[in-house]
Amino acid sequence: MKPFDLVRFALQAATGSPLRTGLMALAMAIGVAAVVVLTALGDGARRYVVNEFNSLGSNLVIVLPGRTETGGIGIGTLSTSTTRDLTLRDAAALLRADGVVRIAPLVVGDAEVSSGGRLRSSFVVGTTSDFARVRRLELAQGRFLPDEGLERASSWAVIGATIRDELFGAKPALGARLRIGDRRFRVIGVLAASGQGLGMNTDELVLVPAASAQAMFDTNSLFRILVEARERDALDRVRSQVEDILMARHDGERDVTLLTQDAVVGTFDRILAALTLAVAGIAAISLAVAGILVMNVMLVAVTQRTGEIGLLKALGAAPGAIRSAFLAEAALLSLAGAAIGLLLGFTGAALLRAVFPELPAYPPSWAVVAGLATSLATGVGFGVLPARRAARLDPVQALARGL
Amino acid sequence: MSQIELYEIDRIFEIGDSCVHALKSITLTIDAGEYLAVMGPSGSGKSTLLNILGLLDRPNHGRYRLEGHEVGALPPDQQARVRSERIGFVFQSFHLVPRLSAADNVALPMMLAGIPAGERRRRVADALAGVGLESRADHRPQQLSGGQRQRVAIARATIMRPAVLLADEPTGNLDRTTGTEVTELLEDLNRAGTTLIVVTHDPAMGERAHRCLQMEDGALRADRRR
Numbered sequence: 279m280k281p282f283d284l285v286r287f288a289l290q291a292a293t294g295s296p297l298r299t300g301l302m303a304l305a306m307a308i309g310v311a312a313v314v315v316l317t318a319l320g321d322g323a324r325r326y327v328v329n330e331f332n333s334l335g336s337n338l339v340i341v342l343p344g345r346t347e348t349g350g351i352g353i354g355t356l357s358t359s360t361t362r363d364l365t366l367r368d369a370a371a372l373l374r375a376d377g378v379v380r381i382a383p384l385v386v387g388d389a390e391v392s393s394g395g396r397l398r399s400s401f402v403v404g405t406t407s408d409f410a411r412v413r414r415l416e417l418a419q420g421r422f423l424p425d426e427g428l429e430r431a432s433s434w435a436v437i438g439a440t441i442r443d444e445l446f447g448a449k450p451a452l453g454a455r456l457r458i459g460d461r462r463f464r465v466i467g468v469l470a471a472s473g474q475g476l477g478m479n480t481d482e483l484v485l486v487p488a489a490s491a492q493a494m495f496d497t498n499s500l501f502r503i504l505v506e507a508r509e510r511d512a513l514d515r516v517r518s519q520v521e522d523i524l525m526a527r528h529d530g531e532r533d534v535t536l537l538t539q540d541a542v543v544g545t546f547d548r549i550l551a552a553l554t555l556a557v558a559g560i561a562a563i564s565l566a567v568a569g570i571l572v573m574n575v576m577l578v579a580v581t582q583r584t585g586e587i588g589l590l591k592a593l594g595a596a597p598g599a600i601r602s603a604f605l606a607e608a609a610l611l612s613l614a615g616a617a618i619g620l621l622l623g624f625t626g627a628a629l630l631r632a633v634f635p636e637l638p639a640y641p642p643s644w645a646v647v648a649g650l651a652t653s654l655a656t657g658v659g660f661g662v663l664p665a666r667r668a669a670r671l672d673p674v675q676a677l678a679r680g681l
Numbered sequence: 682m683s684q685i686e687l688y689e690i691d692r693i694f695e696i697g698d699s700c701v702h703a704l705k706s707i708t709l710t711i712d713a714g715e716y717l718a719v720m721g722p723s724g725s726g727k728s729t730l731l732n733i734l735g736l737l738d739r740p741n742h743g744r745y746r747l748e749g750h751e752v753g754a755l756p757p758d759q760q761a762r763v764r765s766e767r768i769g770f771v772f773q774s775f776h777l778v779p780r781l782s783a784a785d786n787v788a789l790p791m792m793l794a795g796i797p798a799g800e801r802r803r804r805v806a807d808a809l810a811g812v813g814l815e816s817r818a819d820h821r822p823q824q825l826s827g828g829q830r831q832r833v834a835i836a837r838a839t840i841m842r843p844a845v846l847l848a849d850e851p852t853g854n855l856d857r858t859t860g861t862e863v864t865e866l867l868e869d870l871n872r873a874g875t876t877l878i879v880v881t882h883d884p885a886m887g888e889r890a891h892r893c894l895q896m897e898d899g900a901l902r903a904d905r906r907r
């Protein structure tokens with residue numbers, strides 16, 4: 279039989295029994311749709327996380343006091359035993375490295391913040407003017423902390439949107455006095471509302487110069503230093519420069535931990551990719567189940583069409599031709615099911631995106647290809663047994679069944 | 682050398698513990714272009730003989746030579762080829778594929794043989810015209826009368842221009858007039874050179890054949906020529 283005739287014959291045979299065909303295609307469609315939607319969900323989550331991290335600044339090296347061996351974020355990095363403090367001078371020294379564009383030291387702590395009789399407790403971050411650029415902060419009003427050098431403990435404060443609302447309400451915040459702990463500040467800028475992200479929620483922050491925060495919290499040490507490299511490719515160089523500079527300043531001891539966003543993002547990326555794969559695997563099981571259904575339905579088809587098979591043999595069809603005809607039918611059904619499944623799956627993914635606009639729920643192309651390939655493979659694979667049974671039928675007995 | 686040579690053909694069906702000896706040592710030669718009727722009571726083995734001649738069934742013993750080739754011992758693939766190219770079958774209950782049009786039913790053997798679509802269309806049109814059904818090409822079998830169905834089946838059986846045409850009670854499901862028409866159609870084909878072997882219960886049809894085999898209990902009782 280010519281391939282075109284084979285396909286046409288299989289198509290006619292398939293459409294000849296719409297219920298059977300429909301059920302089989304449906305089973306395949308559900309399997310493929312499950313693969314598409316679930317991987318879209320998984321990969322969407324992965325992309326969401328990676329994007330969030332990258333929006334925090336992808337060419338950052340984060341310097342933590344104390345030495346840990348872990349590469350990513352974990353309990354270990356939070357509970358490092360500090361051997362020697364990181365100081366503002368250390369931070370200033372890092373600007374000497376040629377791959378470094380800017381740095382932002384961080385001093386953090388909780389303090390009471392009050393203005394005009396309203397009071398709340400807030401997370402206070404001491405830093406420098408470059409923090410706004412390192413962290414890509416947008417201002418709603420006023421300006422960010424001025425560039426006065428690292429050591430000046432001036433009394434400017436920049437507040438987050440929520441703090442502004444709660445302390446000032448409808449009153450103008452710019453220029454207003456603000457009491458933080460036992461010190462007085464003047465509001466110089468208000469951050470734009472950032473909404474919920476994976477990073478810090480900047481809406482509830484109060485930012486002051488690093489030296490002021492150190493004085494407020496009575497410390498000389500820094501919580502972290504953010505180092506921005508000129509470009510992503512320079513990260514490794516900057517890393518080793520930072521390490522060398524700090525080692526030289528700390529009497530030859532490696533007592534800091536360096537994190538890059540890459541490592542953090544990489545960890546999340548890997549975890550979520552593995553999760554997506556696992557979910558795809560589970561969905562693929564439904565494809566295998568669909569394959570078994572295909573086999574059963576095709577076996578029924580062979581029984582139903584025994585007379586026809588006998589006739590085809592009497593008309594000169596070789597066993598191979600009968601086998602190909604049934605395999606072609608199984609393949610066509612799987613293909614049709616897979617096509618419907620893709621349609622359903624992409625619709626489902628689009629619905630997900632409509633319901634969760636933040637989630638880039640697009641099915642990865644590998645999943646689409648794998649879903650299609652699995653459905654075809656199971657359809658044809660499970661079609662082999664019925665096809666062989668059909669090809670082996672005894673023509674006389676088959677004919678005796680009638681059409 | 683005869684076209685068909687059967688030598689001591691045995692066909693035994695085993696059902697559970699019992700055996701049915703459907704054909705008992707049949708030896709028979711048939712020449713090209715013969716017109717042969719096979720008659721006999723029900724269960725005498727006529728259909729079994731025809732199935733073996735048509736390579737739809739294998740004998741338990743004996744040899745079958747068709748046009749000088751040992752076809753009885755060929756593997757299934759090659760037997761399929763012999764069926765496709767040398768043998769045409771007409772059945773009592775027509776055996777048309779219900780979902781295919783008359784034209785597609787007639788084209789089926791050519792499609793299975795891999796003949797290109799253009800040539801198929803031409804030959805199907807000729808064949809349907811040959812059986813007087815050119816206007817019914819697009820009809821499904823259930824839209825045709827019994828006589829018309831059998832004529833479609835005959836067009837299908839002869840579309841590959843077989844050397845041997847086997848018909849198992851071709852008029853069994855037809856009334857006398859349509860039966861005679863179908864018989865005349867088959868005889869036309871025989872006059873054009875095809876060997877025609879017809880199983881029939883109808884003595885009138887037996888009379889028309891040039892040679893009549895009488896079977897009984899799996900054996901040949903008589904072999905009369907006219």
Ligand SMILES: Nc1ncnc2c1ncn2[C@@H]1O[C@H](COP(=O)(O)OP(=O)(O)OP(=O)(O)O)[C@@H](O)[C@H]1O
Nearest residue numbers: 694695696701703722723724725726727728729730
């Ligand atoms: N597939 C089979 N299995 C078992 N026995 C069979 C089979 N086919 C035929 N037989 C037996 O073989 C014998 C001959 O059967 P066959 O069909 O050849 O008879 P027939 O002459 O064609 O009869 P009829 O005129 O009724 O068609 C019968 O006894 C039948 O029961």
Ligand SMILES: [Mg+2]
Nearest residue numbers: 727728729849
């Ligand atoms: Mg019979």
